[in-house]
Amino acid sequence: MKKLSLLLPIAAIPVLVFADNKQMTTVTYLDRGNLQLVATEEPSSFARQITENTPNQDRRHTLENYINSLLKANAIYNHKEGKENPRLIYQIHANNEGTIIATRSEQGKYGVQIGNRSLPVYGINYDLQSDCSWQEQLCWVFYPSSNHQKERWLEISYAPHAIAELKEGVSLLIRNLQK
Structure with a gap:
């Protein structure tokens, strides 16, 4: 019986970016090999x-x-x-x-x-x-x-x-x- 190994790409990696001394959350994801960064608003309570x-x-x-x-x-x-x-x-x-x-x-x-x-x-x-x-x-x-x-x-x-x-x-x- 053959053993197969499967390499799964990481779908999402959370990253913190600091801009103008305010913490903003961003999401990094892979789109067919290209790395894209999407910025969102500052987290709110x-x-x-x-x-x-x-x-x-x-x-x-x-x-x-x-x-x-x-x-x-x-x-x-x-x-x-x-x-x-x-x-x-x-x-x-x-x-x-x-x-x-x-x-x-x-x-x-x-x-x-x-x-x-x-x-x-x-x-x-x-x-x-x-x-x-x-x-x-x-x-x-x-x-x-x-x-x-x-x-x-x-x-x-x-x-x-x-x-x-x-x-x-x-x-x-x-x-x-x-x-």
Whole structure:
């Protein structure tokens, strides 16, 4: 029996190109032996796409739902107890007075502890900051304060891409409420 070896050409190779200090994604593919480069737009966050494709009157509610789905999907669990009930989960709600209310539910030894923290959006910078700790296996968005004190506000399990999306979504929600 003869053994045949087959050489398959590579169909697509992702490449990064930097132009004008902005990162753009490009796709390189082979077209009958010729190498072609096709440039695409700068990658956009899903939260930004939501705001661009949602009417103004529905934007706040749509962003709230998206942010809450990110918070739920990346809730913090005890490693010993599995993924039945989260140890720490957040939920946000924006009211008509221009306040975002973050509800923190933490499962402790003696039951669930629930706390609310309000964020009045008028007069604050909507450009939020976030960070992650590989050692703690956590990521968080900092509470925006005028004294530049870095205080953890919304915490999720370690997921750098998710925290970037969460930060963008909350920033867009703040901007929407400030209008």
